[in-house]
Amino acid sequence: MGRRFWDPEGTAHGIPTYPRNLAPSGLATKNQLRSMGLRPGGHDPVAQLMWASRCGGSRHGVRIAYLYRLDAAKPVRPMTPAKRAALDKAMAARRTCRDCGLEHPYCLPTSLGRTCPPGTGCATDQGWSAAA
Numbered sequence: 113m114g115r116r117f118w119d120p121e122g123t124a125h126g127i128p129t130y131p132r133n134l135a136p137s138g139l140a141t142k143n144q145l146r147s148m149g150l151r152p153g154g155h156d157p158v159a160q161l162m163w164a165s166r167c168g169g170s171r172h173g174v175r176i177a178y179l180y181r182l183d184a185a186k187p188v189r190p191m192t193p194a195k196r197a198a199l200d201k202a203m204a205a206r207r208t209c210r211d212c213g214l215e216h217p218y219c220l221p222t223s224l225g226r227t228c229p230p231g232t233g234c235a236t237d238q239g240w241s242a243a244a
């Protein structure tokens with residue numbers, strides 16, 4: 113199965129492609145860059161990892177992770193006080209019930225329309241029970 117993802121010249125996939133765990137040195141995924149305190153720095157990916165997967169998020173049973181050059185990566189921008197305040201405000205909005213204004217210690221599921229879950233807050237007034 114790994115051979116189908118071995119394309120270092122990029123002829124089959126348009127970009128150099130490697131099976132999982134076989135990328136050449138000097139390349140890293142966005143998550144790997146972030147763990148090193150780096151970001152791609154506006155550069156396009158230079159290669160990709162591909163592997164077979166049956167879990168969610170895969171397209172036609174194939175997962176892809178783009179690879180970026182380490183030597184072109186730049187440091188992550190520092191968090192400014194204004195950006196921190198904006199993120200705190202956005203997270204508070206995700207935890208706040210739209211109906212009663214009660215702020216929960218967790219993000220409310222969008223499947224409920226971001227209202228109180230059954231058995232909590234204003235949902236107890238609507239005839240929901242904790243066992244529902």
